[in-house]
Amino acid sequence: DIQMTQSPSSLSASVGDRVTITCRASQGISNSLAWYQQKPGKAPKLLLYAASRLESGVPSRFSGSGSGTDYTLTISSLQPEDFATYYCQQYYSTPPWTFGQGTKVEIK
């Protein structure tokens, strides 16, 4: 199974900050990576897929990059509604489809 490791586990940031979250796979996943946002008590919401493709309706301040085993999610200017937990998910070598442990973005 491919293990997905996110860093950091949590971070504190202010509105307007640039935020970067990293996801590392235990083996190469050839850009087969999705990012989700989850707010408390809600289901995850798809933000990006294929490492860098923005899902329809997702603000352009969200972007993704990476290759091989290392991927990043960047929020260019953090907005109040972006405080949430973010998960990465690989779909390269499956089953199983595996998620990272999550990164909680909190208000500083």
Place this chain on the structure above:
Amino acid sequence: QVTLKESGPALVKPTQTLTLTCTFSGFSLSTSGMRASWIRQPPGKALEWLARIDWDDDKFYSTSLKTRLTISKDTSKNQVVLTMTNMDPVDTATYYCARMTISGYFDYWGQGTLVTVSS
């Protein structure tokens, strides 16, 4: 538009069998390429994929839970059903159903249903 909604018991006793139903609209599991999955999330913890069923009735299960899980579909009712046997308190979680794209990521999710395992 695509919607999914999970239903089932909020409380089950240890050793019992859990049956969850996902009722969806906006797509059909009889259409080529369509897939649905179950994913769970223990309180305060990460997401864990459990099972997948395809339009052609192919099925896939989590290796660690394979012996306890059964996924099925009722195309006429637009439903996917998950059964999990021998429930344990560690199975306490919010259970989500989600539509899976042909690539393998999840583009639509249900709201989730919290299942507590306790005597």
